[in-house]
Amino acid sequence: MRLAVDARGLRREYRVRRGPAVTALDDVSIQVEQGEVHGLLGPNGAGKSTLMKILSTVLLPTSGSASVLGHDLVTEYRRIRPLLGIVFGGERGLYPRLTARQNMRYWAALYGMSTKKGLARTDTLLDELGLAERADDRVETFSVGMRQRLHLARGIVGDPRVLLLDEPTNGLDPLAARQLRELIQRLAGEGRTILLATHDLAEAEVLCDRVTMINHGRVIATEAPKTLSRLMSRQERVRVRADTGLLDRVRALDGVLGVEPADDGTAVVSVESQQALGAVLAFVVAEGVTDVRTELPDLEEVYLRLVHRNEQRSVVNR
Structure with missing residues (x-):
């Protein structure tokens, strides 16, 4: 088994001015195989975004270790970053007063592409993601769905081997969400490794080869969706x-x-x-x-049962 992501015992604490430290991640271990679509499933505040920030090298863990494609997250982060594509939801990562084409050319330049290659890559991706006709319009005029497609285009402009998607369909209407899921499936079909953080159970069931369920900063299960259903039956x-x-x-x-x-x-x-x-x-x-x-129970039933079981154990262990 060749691992794209190998995290062991990750812990992240946030110090506050008064009171004890807040623990966002508590002994989290996760292994993602190369070419796998791996879901990170949990409610808001479970620790998904913190884990994604650590794996994207923008946040250091308090303790534990992790590697991406064999490179240590802390000591070899400069080698990791060119291999990653990162897509966070919301407004982060796009410049609304620039056009879609200008945004893409800017990010292509950050990946070290020549002007010629950056232009070609920009045109190709905007066409593939259905944004070619709006390429020279300002992003501030785009719908939420169009912005999310542009986020995805920006995330893969450097042709990454590992793609980190944090709530990519959050805030989209059902049609736009379905279109974005189809794009993600197409990217997975190209052999990329995708780590998808979501609280959408149906989305995880459709897209993911395996899911890691996380609650209160701790991993409570990692399995294929159908296997989890059988285990919880x-x-x-x-x-x-x-x-x-x-x-x-x-x-x-x-x-x-x-x-x-x-x-x-x-x-x-x-x-x-x-x-x-x-x-x-x-x-x-x-x-x-x-x-x-x-x-068999669906993934939503499985998740609710596992969270309930995990919370009962937490109460007993206090």
Whole structure:
């Protein structure tokens, strides 16, 4: 396994004038394979942005170590920076009174590109990201979605091997968010390593090969989204379409924990074991039910369960 990012035991504290230090990251370890789209998932304030700032070499950890493509984050940061593309959400990184083309040429120059190469790279990226027709308009006239696409173009102008995306779809309308996700998928298809910080569970499930869930500055799980669902499936579920009388009989079966009607006319039957699941399936099939399927919890359910479990442990350990 070749690692693009290898962080071990990262800790970041912020000193305040009064009171104890605030811990933003607490013993965080994360490994991102080369060519992987890796999600960093957590609510606002979980520590995602702090970790991204450390990995982008703009913030030093209080303790711990990290490397990007084999280069030490602290001692070899000058070798790391040309390999990185960084996209933070909001207004940071763009000059609103400059045009899109001027912004891109400025960042190309910072990467050490010649004028000719910078112009060519700028034209190519603005065209690929659907901004060619607005290339000579000031960024202050752009919509939020257009600015985010320009952010992404700026982030890859240096052809980075590792792309750090911090909440790239934050504040976008659904259509603009979907378009940006498609662009991210295309970049991943080019073989780039992408670390995506987000609090959007659906986004992580669609884009990521693996996700690291973080809460209160600590890692609580790292797995593929589907694997996390399986790991957290303490109780099995089956969805059936049946009449009320049959559902009442299902509710009375041994091992059935509950039967919850859904808006689409089906009902979700929760059971305590594989044995109970088999009994429910055999019963409903014998009764002539043909619309029946087993389910795994989605990533949102998994995340909420893991956060709840982590918070319970934190209370116990205090």
